[in-house]
Amino acid sequence: xxxxxxxxxxxxxxxxxxxxxxxxxxxxxxxxxxxxxxxxxxxxxxxxxxxxxxxxxxxxxxxxxxxxxxxxxxxxxxxxxxxxxxxxxxxxxxxxxxxxxxxxxxxxxxxxxxxxxxxxxxxxxxxxxxxxxxxxxxxxxxx
Amino acid sequence: xxxxxxxxxxxxxxxxxxxxxxxxxxxxxxxxxxxxxxxxxxxxxxxxxxxxxxxxxxxxxxxxxxxxxxxxxxxxxxxxxxxxxxxxxxxxxxxxxxxxxxxxxxxxxxxxxxxxxxxxxxxxxxxxxxxxxxxxxxxxxxxxxxx
Numbered sequence: 001x002x003x004x005x006x007x008x009x010x011x012x013x014x015x016x017x018x019x020x021x022x023x024x025x026x027x028x029x030x031x032x033x034x035x036x037x038x039x040x041x042x043x044x045x046x047x048x049x050x051x052x053x054x055x056x057x058x059x060x061x062x063x064x065x066x067x068x069x070x071x072x073x074x075x076x077x078x079x080x081x082x083x084x085x086x087x088x089x090x091x092x093x094x095x096x097x098x099x100x101x102x103x104x105x106x107x108x109x110x111x112x113x114x115x116x117x118x119x120x121x122x123x124x125x126x127x128x129x130x131x132x133x134x135x136x137x138x139x140x141x142x143x
Numbered sequence: 144x145x146x147x148x149x150x151x152x153x154x155x156x157x158x159x160x161x162x163x164x165x166x167x168x169x170x171x172x173x174x175x176x177x178x179x180x181x182x183x184x185x186x187x188x189x190x191x192x193x194x195x196x197x198x199x200x201x202x203x204x205x206x207x208x209x210x211x212x213x214x215x216x217x218x219x220x221x222x223x224x225x226x227x228x229x230x231x232x233x234x235x236x237x238x239x240x241x242x243x244x245x246x247x248x249x250x251x252x253x254x255x256x257x258x259x260x261x262x263x264x265x266x267x268x269x270x271x272x273x274x275x276x277x278x279x280x281x282x283x284x285x286x287x288x289x290x
Contacts, residue, residue, distance in 0.1 A: 010250070011228040013221055017162075017209050058231065058248050087235025090187065092245045107239070108232045109161035 002030035003051035003123070008041040008067065009085070010059040014108075018054060018085065018115060025116045027123070038067025045077050052122060053077070054106075054115075057086040057093055065093065068100035081122035085110065147241065147289075148272055154237035155276065155285055162232060163225070164208040165201070165278050172275030172284055178202075180256035181226035183234050187246030191289040193237070195230040196256055200280030202226050227251035233285065 005022060007015045015034045022029055033048060035041035039062040041055065057064040064084060071077055083104035084097045094105060104118040152169070159165040177196035184192050202222035206212060209225060231251045238246040270289040275282055 011224055011231075013206065013209055013224045014228055020210065058235075058250070060250050087232045088246070088248060089235060089239045089243060090246045091243050107236075109158045109236065111161055 002028040004031040004033065004049055005029055005052045005054065005119075006033040006035065006041060006044060006048075006050045008035045008038065008053065008055035008059070008064065010036050010056065012036075014056070021112045021115045022119070024112065025119065027116075027119060038062030038064060038070070041067055042070060042076065045071070045080075050077060050080055052119065053080055053082045054085050054118075055082060057084060057088040057097070065096055065100065068097060068102065072100055083118045083122065085115070085118075144270060147270065148274075150240040151237050151272055151285070151287060152274065154233050154240060155274070158229060158232040158236055159205075159278070162209060163205040163229065165205060167276035167278050167283070170275040170277040170282055172273045176281060177256050177284060179223065179226050179253055181223075181230040181251055181253045183227075183230045183251040184249035185234055185238055185246055186249075187238070188242045188244060189238060189246065189289060191287060193230055193234045193288075194284075194286045195226060195233065196284035196286075197226055197229075198281035198283070201278050201283055204278075204280045205229065223253040226253045237287070 007018050009015045009018070019032050022032065033044050033050065035044055037059040055064040055067065064086065068082060081103040082101060083106060084102045085106045085108065087108040089107045097105065103122050106114050106118050156167060159167055176198050178199040179197045179202055181195045182192065199222065202225055203214065203217050205225045206217045206221045207214060231248065234248060272287045274285045
């Protein structure tokens with residue numbers, strides 16, 4: 001079953017690069033939404049069904065951690081797995097992202113297969129969409 | 144000091160090879176001919192600033208390689224965006240190697256370099272690193288000031 005993915009990054013080139021990688025993975029993607037910061041992503045989330053979110057952390061207006069916090073507070077897209085794709089790999093940020101619900105972590109600079117592997121880990125094999133809510137720890141996230 | 148320089152070089156090579164498919168060779172840092180200066184600040188256990196200086200031809204190649212575009216399809220806006228993303232990725236990668244416990248990055252900026260070369264001076268910070276690299280399309284410069 002095709003899924004909808006949302007890429008949140010303030011770099012147009014990086015969003016285009018990730019979109020291109022996703023296209024090359026052969027994974028069944030229906031819609032690929034894009035947002036340049038957390039605020040725009042939240043707006044899109046309220047109007048569009050999204051199955052997987054890939055987000056950067058360091059963005060103007062609303063960063064990725066603030067977006068995750070807001071999603072948690074507002075119970076917005078709570079079942080949607082979030083993969084953090086960022087250069088800000090500080091341990092404190094990774095811990096915070098996991099506490100706020102992130103399901104995967106890809107550090108920039110990444111290889112295309114790292115994005116693919118992170119996507120495959122959060123796609124439920126038979127249903128083609130993300131995991132539901134469950135308990136998770138930092139041990140469940142790839143650093 | 145040498146260890147930090149080694150980590151910086153490793154971060155630069157990794158970022159350019161993995162994201163932009165550009166292979167660099169260490170070169171003389173005091174070169175001119177840069178058209179773009181991307182800059183980012185960092186804070187945390189280590190504080191300072193990083194600058195990346197690029198000739199337009201290298202920035203163009205970065206966009207082409209990353210997005211698979213033909214030469215005439217590359218825009219100035221894309222080149223500036225790639226320059227900002229490059230300094231962001233190099234800096235984050237470098238800080239992750241120096242001290243991964245806690246660091247924050249500012250939003251990267253891109254402008255025309257004032258002097259055409261890495262504009263940092265000894266004495267601006269505790270440690271200053273200025274490195275040069277040769278790439279297809281020209282030479283790039285990277286300057287880091289750790290305060």
